Amino acid sequence: MAEVAEKTEAASPRGEAAGIPAVKTVELTKRFGRTVALAGLSMTVPRGEVFGFLGPNGAGKTTAVKLLLGLLKPTSGEGWLLGKPVGDLQTRRRIGYLPELFRYQSWLSAAEVLALHCELAPLARSSWKDEIHTALETVGLTDRANDRVGTFSKGMQQRLGLGAALVGEPELVFLDEPTSALDPVGRHDVREIIRGLASRGTAVFLNSHLLSEVEQICDRVAVVDHGRVIASGTMDDLLSGTTVRVRVTGLTPADKNKLSDFGRIDDEDDQLTFANLDAKRVPDLVASLVAMGGRVYEVAPRHQTLEDRFLQLLEDEEK
Amino acid sequence: MPPILVIARLTVQESSRRRLLLALVILTLIVVGFSAWGFNKITTVTNNQGQALPPDQVAVVTSQLLIVVVFMFSGVLALSAAVVAGPLISGEVESGLLLAILARPVRRSEIVIGKWLGLAVLVAIYAAGAGSLELAAVDWATGYLPPHPLDLIVYVAAEGLVLLSLGMLLSTRLSGITAGVIALVGWLIAWIAGVVGDIGVGLHNPALENVGVVSHLVLPSDGLWRGAIFAMEPDTLIAAMRALGTFGRANPFAAIDPPPLPFLAWVAIWFAGMLALSVWSFRTREI
Numbered sequence: 001m002a003e004v005a006e007k008t009e010a011a012s013p014r015g016e017a018a019g020i021p022a023v024k025t026v027e028l029t030k031r032f033g034r035t036v037a038l039a040g041l042s043m044t045v046p047r048g049e050v051f052g053f054l055g056p057n058g059a060g061k062t063t064a065v066k067l068l069l070g071l072l073k074p075t076s077g078e079g080w081l082l083g084k085p086v087g088d089l090q091t092r093r094r095i096g097y098l099p100e101l102f103r104y105q106s107w108l109s110a111a112e113v114l115a116l117h118c119e120l121a122p123l124a125r126s127s128w129k130d131e132i133h134t135a136l137e138t139v140g141l142t143d144r145a146n147d148r149v150g151t152f153s154k155g156m157q158q159r160l161g162l163g164a165a166l167v168g169e170p171e172l173v174f175l176d177e178p179t180s181a182l183d184p185v186g187r188h189d190v191r192e193i194i195r196g197l198a199s200r201g202t203a204v205f206l207n208s209h210l211l212s213e214v215e216q217i218c219d220r221v222a223v224v225d226h227g228r229v230i231a232s233g234t235m236d237d238l239l240s241g242t243t244v245r246v247r248v249t250g251l252t253p254a255d256k257n258k259l260s261d262f263g264r265i266d267d268e269d270d271q272l273t274f275a276n277l278d279a280k281r282v283p284d285l286v287a288s289l290v291a292m293g294g295r296v297y298e299v300a301p302r303h304q305t306l307e308d309r310f311l312q313l314l315e316d317e318e319k
Numbered sequence: 320m321p322p323i324l325v326i327a328r329l330t331v332q333e334s335s336r337r338r339l340l341l342a343l344v345i346l347t348l349i350v351v352g353f354s355a356w357g358f359n360k361i362t363t364v365t366n367n368q369g370q371a372l373p374p375d376q377v378a379v380v381t382s383q384l385l386i387v388v389v390f391m392f393s394g395v396l397a398l399s400a401a402v403v404a405g406p407l408i409s410g411e412v413e414s415g416l417l418l419a420i421l422a423r424p425v426r427r428s429e430i431v432i433g434k435w436l437g438l439a440v441l442v443a444i445y446a447a448g449a450g451s452l453e454l455a456a457v458d459w460a461t462g463y464l465p466p467h468p469l470d471l472i473v474y475v476a477a478e479g480l481v482l483l484s485l486g487m488l489l490s491t492r493l494s495g496i497t498a499g500v501i502a503l504v505g506w507l508i509a510w511i512a513g514v515v516g517d518i519g520v521g522l523h524n525p526a527l528e529n530v531g532v533v534s535h536l537v538l539p540s541d542g543l544w545r546g547a548i549f550a551m552e553p554d555t556l557i558a559a560m561r562a563l564g565t566f567g568r569a570n571p572f573a574a575i576d577p578p579p580l581p582f583l584a585w586v587a588i589w590f591a592g593m594l595a596l597s598v599w600s601f602r603t604r605e606i
Binding site: 070089093095096098102103104105120161164174 | 416
């Protein structure tokens with residue numbers, strides 16, 4: 001895949017609207033009968049940032065995207081995209097969307113699907129050829145431009161969907177699980193595409209289960225669970241702690257309970273993981289283990305990963 | 320091109336690429352060919368004296384056979400319209416095909432009307448093509464041309480559009496198979512109710528008569544079919560049936576009068592209402 005960044009790196013972020021967030025919601029709520037799918041979502045996604053929207057299955061991520069795109073109507077609350085109320089028809093000219101449930105006209109060729117999106121965007125007909133060429137090249141489908149979509153694998157269809165979301169150089173792109181059907185190479189390519197989008201000032205709203213992926217490319221994340229945002233901020237804000245993994249034998253359950261002063265522990269027999277432990281307390285921890293009669297084989301402090309933090313947040317929520 | 324026309328073009332393109340049009344063309348040619356052979360045999364029928372039938376009798380027999388053949392064509396059109404319209408919206412909602420399109424600056428009303436328009440064009444083309452071919456074949460085989468050929472094509476097309484409109488309205492809320500089945504059952508019930516209404520006329524039973532009237536108002540497919548029948552009948556046959564009085568009106572495969580103007584006006588209102596309901600239903604649907 002060619003990098004979008006290469007094509008547009010000279011372009012400055014769209015400064016003309018820099019003060020207006022790409023996405024803003026205030027107490028956005030959606031109920032389906034008695035089920036609360038989204039409970040008062042309030043957030044702001046600045047322009048030009050890659051925003052990760054995380055959460056377990058059924059947390060309300062796709063509901064939030066559909067509300068923002070006007071596919072669902074909110075029960076209460078408000079939302080704005082690029083400064084305009086959600087549902088504004090003209091704003092959709094500046095938005096791209098790759099649905100989680102991606103499906104494109106199987107009887108059309110890849111180039112025809114992109115032409116359809118150029119037409120509906122709507123873009124000037126004179127620009128279609130370049131737009132289609134760029135989109136196909138970006139997602140690595142140039143060789144399959146004239147093949148029917150019905151002959152594509154799921155991964156190729158997802159690439160095509162990503163290409164369709166990129167036509168017209170949108171200012172805001174919603175990507176709902178954009179790598180769910182892709183192999184590792186494809187995932188890498190998508191990361192590069194997202195970085196390219198960010199470099200040209202496009203805001204990316206990324207729904208993903210792949211936390212390592214989010215960690216690599218997102219500037220800011222929000223973690224949602226049971227329809228509520230339980231944490232949000234920049235990656236640095238969220239991942240400030242240290243995780244310490246210790247391999248130790250000779251401890252009784254009672255001994256392990258006494259270690260709760262060092263924070264939350266994931267106990268996997270001989271391997272204890274202390275989430276969010278200040279690195280300065282590691283010597284004290286080792287001393288305590290030895291004092292209890294434990295035989296310490298390995299102590300491995302590392303920066304907290306998004307997955308560590310994510311699991312910790314969900315666990316805290318359940319308490 | 321406005322979004323409505325883009326969606327209409329896409330709908331026609333889908334039918335073409337999926338070879339629906341090709342299948343219908345081939346089947347139509349086969350039926351027209353066989354019916355031409357059958358109609359030709361009418362001219363070889365002789366009376367008790369071994370003489371060929373006079374032209375008036377050939378016209379009457381041909382018109383009756385033509386009504387049966389066109390009933391089949393209109394049935395194929397109605398069934399096809401219902402089957403294709405059933406999943407028109409719901410199929411694309413369920414598969415996710417509409418998600419990326421709805422995120423574009425396209426109104427839901429444009430999608431509904433565009434899809435209706437695309438299929439309406441196909442229905443009209445099929446009715447005009449198949450009807451013209453069949454009438455040409457009958458004319459070649461027997462020398463009989465119905466008195467109102469254009470009316471015939473318009474009524475048959477309108478009957479197809481009724482099923483298309485009903486199927487599409489149901490498709491905005493129900494699954495494709497459910498919408499298609501309900502539309503088909505509705506078409507059959509409307510036809511039977513029309514027959515019941517005819518029987519009511521013959522028996523001077525107002526309750527049964529009202530069944531026909533109400534069914535024509537709720538689903539005007541049978542009322543339009545009666546218009547198609549009238550367009551196919553020679554004047555001599557109509558005069559003979561009129562002479563029979565109310566009994567002449569009790570035949571489900573015959574029509575003594577063309578559909579009244581108020582009914583045709585109601586059909587226009589019915590189409591507008593169905594489209595408006597479809598738009599409202601889809602606009603208020605959560606996807």
